Amino acid sequence: MEMIQLAKEAKKASIILASTATERKNLALKLIADYLMNHIDEIVKENEEDIRRSMEENLPEPLVKRLKFDRKKILDTVEGIKSLISLPDPVGKKLLATELDEGLTLYRVSCPIGVIGVIFESRPDALVQISTLCLKSGNAVLLKGGREAIRTNRILTELIQKATLEADIPQGWISLLESRDDVNQMLKLDKYIDLIIPRGSNEFVRYIMENSRIPVLGHADGICHCYVDSDADIKMAVDIVNDAKTQYVAVCNATETLLVHSAIASRFLPELKRKLDESNVELRGCERTQRIIEVKPASEEDWRTEYLDYILSVKIVDSIDEAIEHINTYGSGHTDAIITDNRGHAEKFMDLVDSGNVFWNCSTRFSDGFRYGFGAEVGISTSKIHARGPVGLDGLTIYKYKLIGKGHIVADYAEHRRTFKHRPLPLD
Amino acid sequence: MEMIQLAKEAKKASIILASTATERKNLALKLIADYLMNHIDEIVKENEEDIRRSMEENLPEPLVKRLKFDRKKILDTVEGIKSLISLPDPVGKKLLATELDEGLTLYRVSCPIGVIGVIFESRPDALVQISTLCLKSGNAVLLKGGREAIRTNRILTELIQKATLEADIPQGWISLLESRDDVNQMLKLDKYIDLIIPRGSNEFVRYIMENSRIPVLGHADGICHCYVDSDADIKMAVDIVNDAKTQYVAVCNATETLLVHSAIASRFLPELKRKLDESNVELRGCERTQRIIEVKPASEEDWRTEYLDYILSVKIVDSIDEAIEHINTYGSGHTDAIITDNRGHAEKFMDLVDSGNVFWNCSTRFSDGFRYGFGAEVGISTSKIHARGPVGLDGLTIYKYKLIGKGHIVADYAEHRRTFKHRPLPLD
Numbered sequence: 001m002e003m004i005q006l007a008k009e010a011k012k013a014s015i016i017l018a019s020t021a022t023e024r025k026n027l028a029l030k031l032i033a034d035y036l037m038n039h040i041d042e043i044v045k046e047n048e049e050d051i052r053r054s055m056e057e058n059l060p061e062p063l064v065k066r067l068k069f070d071r072k073k074i075l076d077t078v079e080g081i082k083s084l085i086s087l088p089d090p091v092g093k094k095l096l097a098t099e100l101d102e103g104l105t106l107y108r109v110s111c112p113i114g115v116i117g118v119i120f121e122s123r124p125d126a127l128v129q130i131s132t133l134c135l136k137s138g139n140a141v142l143l144k145g146g147r148e149a150i151r152t153n154r155i156l157t158e159l160i161q162k163a164t165l166e167a168d169i170p171q172g173w174i175s176l177l178e179s180r181d182d183v184n185q186m187l188k189l190d191k192y193i194d195l196i197i198p199r200g201s202n203e204f205v206r207y208i209m210e211n212s213r214i215p216v217l218g219h220a221d222g223i224c225h226c227y228v229d230s231d232a233d234i235k236m237a238v239d240i241v242n243d244a245k246t247q248y249v250a251v252c253n254a255t256e257t258l259l260v261h262s263a264i265a266s267r268f269l270p271e272l273k274r275k276l277d278e279s280n281v282e283l284r285g286c287e288r289t290q291r292i293i294e295v296k297p298a299s300e301e302d303w304r305t306e307y308l309d310y311i312l313s314v315k316i317v318d319s320i321d322e323a324i325e326h327i328n329t330y331g332s333g334h335t336d337a338i339i340t341d342n343r344g345h346a347e348k349f350m351d352l353v354d355s356g357n358v359f360w361n362c363s364t365r366f367s368d369g370f371r372y373g374f375g376a377e378v379g380i381s382t383s384k385i386h387a388r389g390p391v392g393l394d395g396l397t398i399y400k401y402k403l404i405g406k407g408h409i410v411a412d413y414a415e416h417r418r419t420f421k422h423r424p425l426p427l428d
Numbered sequence: 429m430e431m432i433q434l435a436k437e438a439k440k441a442s443i444i445l446a447s448t449a450t451e452r453k454n455l456a457l458k459l460i461a462d463y464l465m466n467h468i469d470e471i472v473k474e475n476e477e478d479i480r481r482s483m484e485e486n487l488p489e490p491l492v493k494r495l496k497f498d499r500k501k502i503l504d505t506v507e508g509i510k511s512l513i514s515l516p517d518p519v520g521k522k523l524l525a526t527e528l529d530e531g532l533t534l535y536r537v538s539c540p541i542g543v544i545g546v547i548f549e550s551r552p553d554a555l556v557q558i559s560t561l562c563l564k565s566g567n568a569v570l571l572k573g574g575r576e577a578i579r580t581n582r583i584l585t586e587l588i589q590k591a592t593l594e595a596d597i598p599q600g601w602i603s604l605l606e607s608r609d610d611v612n613q614m615l616k617l618d619k620y621i622d623l624i625i626p627r628g629s630n631e632f633v634r635y636i637m638e639n640s641r642i643p644v645l646g647h648a649d650g651i652c653h654c655y656v657d658s659d660a661d662i663k664m665a666v667d668i669v670n671d672a673k674t675q676y677v678a679v680c681n682a683t684e685t686l687l688v689h690s691a692i693a694s695r696f697l698p699e700l701k702r703k704l705d706e707s708n709v710e711l712r713g714c715e716r717t718q719r720i721i722e723v724k725p726a727s728e729e730d731w732r733t734e735y736l737d738y739i740l741s742v743k744i745v746d747s748i749d750e751a752i753e754h755i756n757t758y759g760s761g762h763t764d765a766i767i768t769d770n771r772g773h774a775e776k777f778m779d780l781v782d783s784g785n786v787f788w789n790c791s792t793r794f795s796d797g798f799r800y801g802f803g804a805e806v807g808i809s810t811s812k813i814h815a816r817g818p819v820g821l822d823g824l825t826i827y828k829y830k831l832i833g834k835g836h837i838v839a840d841y842a843e844h845r846r847t848f849k850h851r852p853l854p855l856d
Contacts, residue, residue, distance in 0.1 A: 015756060019779035098801050104790060106800055113812050114782065194812040213641055215813050236835040243837035328443060350830050351447035354542065362532060362833030371841070372534055372829070373526050373850035384541050384622040385643050386814040389829045401800070401817045402778050405790030407664040409671035413799070422801035 003179050007142060007192035009172030010115045014140035016170045018112045022089040025136055028167035032132060033081045035163040039155070040074055046151040047124065054148045066122040067149055077128050080376075084136055087375045090393040091138045097425035101418060103406040105425070110397045112138035114194040117186055119144045119208060121200030124152040130197060131160060131174055133378055137396035140173045142193060144186050150178070187212035195396075197379060202306060217391060219382040221306045221332040222252025224364040227323040227349065229340035230261040234268050236361065237339040238275050241312075243363040244337065246279040250308050252380060253335050253357075253367040257303060257313045259323045262288070265316050269293045281310045288316040303330040320345050324352045331355060333382040335367035356382060356389035431607050435570060435620035437600030438543045442568035444598045446540050450517040453564055456595035460560060461509045463591040467583070468502055474579040475552065482576045494550040495577055505556050508804075512564055515803045518821040519566045525853035529846060531834040533853070538825045540566035545614055545621040547572045547636060549628030552580040558625055559588060559602055561806055565824035568601045570621060572614050578606070615640035623824075625807060630734060645823060647810040649734045649760040650680025652792040655751040655777065657768035658689040662696050664789065665767040666703050669740075671791040672765065674707040678736050680808060681763050681785075681795040685731060685741045687751045690716070693744050697721045709738045716744040731758040748773050752780045759783060761810040763795035784810060784817035 036043065047069040054064050096108035116139045120126040127143055134141040145153040157176040165171055179185055186193070187208065196216045198208040206220035226244050228237045244255035260268060265288070273283065273293045284302050285295035295314065302313040303326070317323045320338075327336050337359035338349040350358040357367040367390060369377025374392030381387050387395035412418040464471065475497040482492050524536035544567045548554040555571055562569040573581040585604040593599055607613055614621070615636065624644045626636040634648035654672050656665045672683035688696060693716070701711065701721045712730050713723035723742065730741040731754070745751045748766075755764050765787035766777040778786040785795040795818060797805025802820030809815050815823035840846040 015752075015780055015782055018782070019776075100794070100799065100801065104794075210641075213638075215643060233835070239835060239837055243839050247837070247839050247842065324443075346832075348447075350828075352443055354443055354446070355828065357829045357831065359831045360833065362831055362836040363838050365838035366528070366532075366831055366833075366836070367829075371528065371838075371848065373528065373848065384826055386826075388826050389536075398812055398814075398816050400778075400783065401785045401795075403785065403787045403790055403794055404774075405788065405794075407661070407667060408790040408794070409667055409675070410791050410793035410799075411671050411675050414675065420799065420801065 003177055003185055006175040006177065007189050010140040010142055010175060011192050013170040013173035014112065014114045017138045017140055017173055020138060020169065024167055026085045028135060028164045028169050029081055029085050029132055031163035031167050032160050033078045035159040036074060036078050039159055040071060043069065043074060043155055044071060046155045050149050050151050059148055063122050063148065069124040069152055073125055077125050080129060081132050084132055084376055087393060090397045094427050095399055097427055099421055099423040099425055101421050104408045105404050107402045108399050109402055110399050113396060113398050115140045115142060115192055116396065117142045117193040117196040117214065119183055119186060119196060119198045121146045121204055122149050123199065124149050124156060126199040127153055127156050133376060133393060133396060137393050139396055142175055142177055144177045144183055184211065187214065190214045215386065217381050217383065217387060217395060218379045219252060219332065219334060222334040223306050223330065223332040224253055224255045224334050225257045225259055225327050225331060225336040226255045226364065227259040227338045228261065228264060228268055229320060229338055229342060229345050230263040231342035231345060232264060232339040233341055234271055237268060238271050240339055240363050241272055242275045244365055245276065245281060245312050247365050249310055253364050255364050256305065256307055257315065259326060260314065260316050262316050262318050266292050279310060281312055283312055283314055285314040286316060289314045320348060324349060328354050335359065335364045337362065337364050431605055431613055434603040434605065435617050438568040438570050438603060439620050441598040441601035442540065442542045445566045445568055445601055448566060448597065452595055454513045456563060456592045456597050457509055457513045457560055459591035459594050460588050461506045463587040464502060464506050467587055468499060471497065471502060471583055472499060474583045478577050478579050487576055491550050491576065497552040497580055501553055505553050508557060509560050512560055512804050515821060518825045522855050523827055525855055527849055527851040527853055529849050532836045533832050535830045536827050537830055538827050541824060541826050542622040543568045543570060543620055544824065545570050545624040545642065547611055547614060547624060547626045549574045549632055550577050551627065552577050552584060554627040555581055555584050561804055561821060561824060565821050567824055570603055570605055572605045572611055612639065615642065618642045645809050645811065645815060645819060646807045647680060647760065647762055650762040651685065651734050651758065651760040652681055652683045652762050653685050653687055653755050653759060653764040654683045654792065655687040655766045656689065656692060656696055657748060657766055657770060657773050658691040659770040659773060660692060660767040661769055662699055665696060666699050668767055668791050669700055670703045672793055673704065673709060673740050675793050677738055681792050683792045684733065684735055685743065687754060688742065688744050690744050690746050694720050707738060709740055711740055711742055713742040714744060717742045748776060752777060756782050763787065763792045765790065765792050
């Protein structure tokens with residue numbers, strides 16, 4: 001089928017899905033889990049075929065690694081679906097209720113966004129994860145995967161289609177786009193797609209953000225900072241920076257740049273270096289840092305770089321204001337932490353740093369939907385509208401207003417025969 | 429100053445404005461009201477000059493009409509500012525609080541979006557209204573007005589700048605862009621502008637939406653429907669459709685298309701026509717409508733047209749499903765109403781019509797921030813993300829996460845020395 005036709009089908013299905021009962025959606029999720037388990041050998045076989053071909057074609061090793069969808073990963077994915085079933089339905093929640101006048105009642109009710117476009121490189125677990133999140137939140141989904149994962153993506157989509165059809169979810173709610181045209185086709189479907197969720201490398205996400213008018217939920221870079229204030233506890237600061245840098249380097253919430261107040265630098269930096277040397281972290285420092293510890297020189301480019309590696313850039317600043325300005329200039333609005341015993345400094349930092357997540361005396365690595373207790377994570381957003389920071393299921397919903405009257409007309413109010421009461425009603 | 433420089437200044441000011449106390453923002457609003465009142469004669473004089481020049485240049489009459497900012501309008505605008513002062517501050521609200529673990533507490537706190545771009549045709553009250561809404565919600569604002577209103581816009585911006593500077597609001601929080609380049613310059617400032625609010629004709633808004641990657645808050649068209657169901661009370665239906673069409677025709681929430689169930693059409697339509705004839709409403713009907721009442725024929729184009737005039741297109745449908753499908757195909761996602769005594773039909777309609785406002789037994793004209801009790805209206809949004817329907821001050825805010833620990837690191841949880849509690853805390 002043509003891409004445009006699939007998009008129209010998705011739009012149509014999304015209308016029905018928006019009012020599908022929670023029980024039916026959960027049944028469909030259970031059936032998806034069953035189908036994946038019952039066809040686990042076939043999935044693994046198709047995936048191995050994708051891997052074999054990709055290696056033959058000499059695709060880059062990290063890409064081939066991300067492509068892998070073995071029994072362990074499938075079992076993890078199925079576990080994820082089961083915990084998704086247990087989450088409350090984000091749709092149909094009464095968010096506001098007001099009696100505008102006698103017999104005229106306004107409700108703000110959560111509802112799905114509509115059609116979500118998912119664009120992902122390799123990693124087939126993203127396909128299952130995002131489409132089940134869409135299903136739970138009543139959204140239709142158009143998937144565009146990489147060519148390298150084509151066989152895996154096909155069998156996964158087919159299994160999800162079969163499972164959900166068995167639960168009477170309207171056909172067409174999920175489709176895999178396979179047009180030979182590249183991803184740009186999808187980015188133009190703004191008439192049918194309400195939101196795009198890209199999953200992949202930062203270059204990939206940045207490309208999508210820069211080439212579509214459809215709103216994008218996600219983040220390109222995670223250039224996170226720790227700022228060690230003049231009033232920091234040195235041991236705590238060493239532990240936090242060490243965790244933020246080395247606990248897992250390949251993730252968006254790992255710290256990439258350390259800012260240190262000049263009043264504490266000469267005591268703190270040698271302690272930190274001793275700790276980071278244990279993990280062989282490469283340090284790149286500003287000129288003043290170079291005078292205190294042995295580091296490579298940092299260039300302007302370092303302040304803008306997401307290493308995703310055992311590398312940390314270090315800059316000494318003379319005030320908290322300089323730290324905040326540095327973060328707001330070079331950061332990516334993702335996650336930034338201050339380490340200090342001074343409440344006033346901490347509050348200033350959290351107020352003035354313009355990032356989705358601002359932390360006081362804890363590691364930037366906590367910035368995550370599961371750690372926040374959201375139960376499922378759609379992604380981490382650095383957008384300034386709709387959803388920011390780790391996004392749970394709620395991020396896939398919006399709301400509509402329902403106004404229920406008994407023949408009410410505006411003329412009665414415009415001509416002062418009636419007046420509005422605007423009495424807030426309790427939300428049940 | 430260069431446009432890009434003004435944008436940078438706005439970004440910088442927005443950081444400070446984000447943590448400015450409510451009292452200071454309210455003081456600034458009061459001073460704006462005072463400045464406008466104290467310079468009312470000068471404003472009127474500048475505005476008259478704009479009008480004189482525009483008439484000389486033979487600009488279209490509706491545009492010149494919208495341009496008018498006389499004493500009465502200035503007084504109304506000042507009243508609006510005073511009621512804005514009395515509204516609660518939308519910034520700094522605790523939206524979620526969770527104890528992740530002992531001594532590690534997460535807060536979701538509302539905050540401003542950042543820099544709002546406002547693009548408006550003529551109407552100078554839009555300048556004052558939107559910029560005071562931005563100030564109250566802690567956002568910086570870049571204004572781009574029409575050349576026809578240049579003198580009015582200049583004096584208004586200057587007065588607002590002086591008033592807010594007196595209240596120590598950072599300079600640069602508001603700027604008027606006057607570059608000779610057209611509006612397209614501003615649409616490209618996505619690095620500095622987080623949201624655009626366009627005010628003007630629907631062609632104008634549509635142009636903006638289609639030519640910027642910056643998110644747009646607003647609506648191009650208001651193609652609103654009334655659907656008179658088979659189970660409708662005929663007198664109620666006549667009153668509601670009459671109000672929805674004629675109470676004020678030039679607005680986005682006026683009804684443009686009437687859908688009537690075939691089972692009630694022959695009884696309802698003659699009654700309706702009698703009523704609408706009193707206001708000389710021109711009716712354009714489908715073929716079946718033409719057999720019941722005397723109407724002009726409606727073309728496919730009519731279903732897509734926002735008349736903003738005493739014109740109503742009429743179509744007979746054979747089921748509620750056909751009505752819903754028509755609305756989801758030709759509507760603009762703004763406001764649609766069903767008139768029926770059947771609760772099941774009403775609920776189906778409100779669930780399946782994909783619009784920001786879905787009404788049962790009341791006029792589409794109620795779709796409005798003031799009538800909803802929001803106290804101030806940023807605009808009506810037909811977007812599917814961030815804010816939908818009438819948008820109050822809250823629509824100019826987003827949130828950030830603040831996480832406060834005591835030296836917490838992720839390694840302790842990853843290595844199972846500690847586990848998350850995720851205990852919800854009361855919101856004060």
